[in-house]
Amino acid sequence: MKAIAVTPGKPNSVHLRDIPAPDINSVPDGKGIRIKVLKVGVDATDREINEALYGNAPPGDDFLVLGHECFGLVLEVGPNVRSVKPGDYVTATVRRPGSSIYDAIGTYDMTSEETYYERGINLLHGYLTEEIVDGEEYVVRVPQGLKHLHVLMEPMSCAAKAIHQAYECQRRMRVWSPKRAFVLGSGQIGLLATLVLKLKGLEVFTLARAPAPHLKSEIVEGLEASYISTQETSLLELAEKVGKADLIIDATGSSHVAFEAMQALGHNGVLVWTSITGGKKMAEIPSDKINIEWVLGNKLLLGSVNANREYFESGIKDMALGEVMYPGVLEKILTTPVDGLDNYAEMMRRLVEDNSALKVYVNVASE
Incomplete structure (x- = not known):
């Protein structure tokens, strides 16, 4: 399947490549969730990774799939998944646990280790691809009434x-x-x-x-x-x-x-x-x-950097209340769509050159 990736350490290396489709059984204990990626937000982090200011490939690979702001549709769940079902809209957290005590108790965004793991940023592939698989702990349901705000869940x-x-x-x-x-x-x-x-x-x-x-x-x-x-x-x-x-x-x-x-x-x-x-x-x-x-x-x-599941959930609640208190305001942040993974060059151009772009995001697929 298609993915937008960079070669870490090599400036302006953004490119389109084929990667293997994910396997839901790669997540243990029947807790896997297969997600069709609908939209992915991009920001200064993705631009700076493409500029080789930071970012590292996963072990064994010489490339890093970009994208840490995910919005998608659940296609399949493992037998022990209870929090979401096929057809639900979801987002996914970015940071993943290491081995510190903070990682072990679910506050992996507060790790005490020098090495950290972030999808699309450091040592883990990101979301700018057609499908992803992740564990239930890292997948957060998005209410259908907020789907028009899609990629704002992670920054929120x-x-x-x-x-x-x-x-x-x-x-x-x-x-x-x-x-x-x-x-x-x-x-x-x-x-x-x-x-x-x-x-x-x-x-x-x-x-x-x-x-x-x-x-x-x-x-x-x-x-x-x-x-x-x-x-x-x-x-x-x-x-x-x-x-x-x-x-x-x-x-x-x-x-x-x-x-x-x-x-x-x-x-x-x-x-x-x-x-x-x-x-x-x-x-x-x-x-x-x-x-x-x-x-x-x-x-x-x-x-304060990054967020764990707790803050995704509280942020979504605040977003829902915000839509009631200030209807139609937050959607104005979503200024700059780019259609399709094939348009990776346009995606990066918008990030670098378009001063009017408040929020750039890629329409990866339709529902």
Whole structure:
């Protein structure tokens, strides 16, 4: 069957290739699920893997099938599968367990091992192919009423985890009731984080570079949050104007912004970094000022990456509520479809060159 793959370590190696069809019996204990891939979202991670910035092939292969944002239809289930049935819509988690204690208890997104396993990213093939087989533990049912949001399930899980982890950490405060949040970046993670925070009742300011009006500002305002262009009002100017934030989610992909955000956080606040920055940029920061303010203010910095099944499920619930509260808004994120695996070059061109593309996804097959 067809698959879109790269040769890890070789820049701009994206190509179409044939790979063997998956075997449902490869999953032990009758827990296998065979899935017809309908759509796969692609993002900066796939672009950077094609640029050979990171990514590794599975043992024994010299290629890596791309794609970590999956939406599909169940074709067949093993005899001991109970959570889904043929005909159900599903997504699948990305990270897979290693051998640490965190992996063993299902929190494989929190592994303590240096080596990690992620489908379509590191040491495991991804979802940009015609069919996949996975174990029941990693397959999450998507309600039929949300199928129009298809590939947003994985990025939503990342946003849900980042915010949930912040609240978990703040149990240390005994009583923590955040009122104001800043979301830095208006890509898919930033927009979905904006939704989750609004559903929690916070006043949300979502910051990005371009002045409004445009699609991203329209989505932010559709979620009843405030869009702020940093070309017009800087992050620190905003903090001075409305007050520092109780919770900041950085989803910019900029290490400079991530560190600048430390100066915009209020007492007892949490700053969550979700950005992946693989470069070598340097930034100058007022370290003495940050140091004393963070110590005296009991502030917390938290890194959050990937998500396990728990956050896929909670993210889907938030998405369902979001569709009721703000109907039709989230679908606007899905801007840029590419039809068919054969169009892999167009897929990559859209990721690299199309500045209007908020979310690129591949229509792999129809139902």
